[in-house]
Amino acid sequence: AQSVTQLGSHVSVSEGALVLLRCNYSSSVPPYLFWYVQYPNQGLQLLLKYTSAATLVKGINGFEAEFKKSETSFHLTKPSAHMSDAAEYFCAVSLEYGNKLVFGAGTILRVKS
Amino acid sequence: NAGVTQTPKFQVLKTGQSMTLQCAQDMNHEYMSWYRQDPGMGLRLIHYSVGAGITDQGEVPNGYNVSRSTTEDFPLRLLSAAPSQTSVYFCASRNPINTEAFFGQGTRLTVV
Numbered sequence: 001a002q003s004v005t006q007l008g009s010h011v012s013v014s015e016g017a018l019v020l021l022r023c024n025y026s027s028s029v030p031p032y033l034f035w036y037v038q039y040p041n042q043g044l045q046l047l048l049k050y051t052s053a054a055t056l057v058k059g060i061n062g063f064e065a066e067f068k069k070s071e072t073s074f075h076l077t078k079p080s081a082h083m084s085d086a087a088e089y090f091c092a093v094s095l096e097y098g099n100k101l102v103f104g105a106g107t108i109l110r111v112k113s
Numbered sequence: 114n115a116g117v118t119q120t121p122k123f124q125v126l127k128t129g130q131s132m133t134l135q136c137a138q139d140m141n142h143e144y145m146s147w148y149r150q151d152p153g154m155g156l157r158l159i160h161y162s163v164g165a166g167i168t169d170q171g172e173v174p175n176g177y178n179v180s181r182s183t184t185e186d187f188p189l190r191l192l193s194a195a196p197s198q199t200s201v202y203f204c205a206s207r208n209p210i211n212t213e214a215f216f217g218q219g220t221r222l223t224v225v
Contacts, residue, residue: 009153032212043117043203043216044156051212090155094212100171101146101207101214105155 002027002093006104014112019078021107023091033074034092035065050074086111115139119204119217126194126224134189134220136204144207145187149200162187194224
């Protein structure tokens with residue numbers, strides 16, 4: 001069965017600094033991987049997804065993630081944090097044509113001015 | 114398109130009461146799921162469906178029932194509400210080809 005581990009329940013960065021949110025997955029077959037963002041009192045919005053095309057995936061709002069099979073990782077990065085990036089971020093894994101999307105516990109990103 | 118619509122947005126129940134959370138999608142997605150979100154635990158899968166007439170249990174199914182009589186609708190029923198079911202509930206739908214899930218805005222449920 002697939003699973004996801006997000007390292008760090010809270011991450012705090014200064015405005016303009018690099019954002020790095022960590023995600024490691026476990027899957028017996030090549031997975032589909034996703035990052036979602038949730039702003040307060042809202043639903044989840046897709047940031048980006050990996051579907052076995054390119055290992056470096058670019059998403060919305062300047063975020064990107066790199067799939068590293070050898071490290072079973074899919075870390076999310078953004079070169080320069082904005083105040084508007086403050087939110088909770090979820091990594092998720094699914095098998096191809098799978099009927100289960102499994103989420104990590106989430107990482108709350110705080111951006112300091 | 115409205116996407117995924119959940120009703121109600123907020124609900125307060127007394128222990129032992131029953132209710133149904135509604136979810137409807139207009140994207141003709143085969144897959145639909147219900148999750149609950151609790152602080153520090155991410156989203157946990159309650160029940161899911163791969164098509165009309167087909168449902169299965171997720172990670173935390175106890176105390177909840179679902180049915181899928183149409184492609185569009187996937188209601189979640191709480192049989193006898195308990196304080197442990199206080200949570201935010203999200204409905205999601207997916208197209209198996211694209212695999213991306215689309216989420217509703219959530220239902221915040223409090224059981225007192």
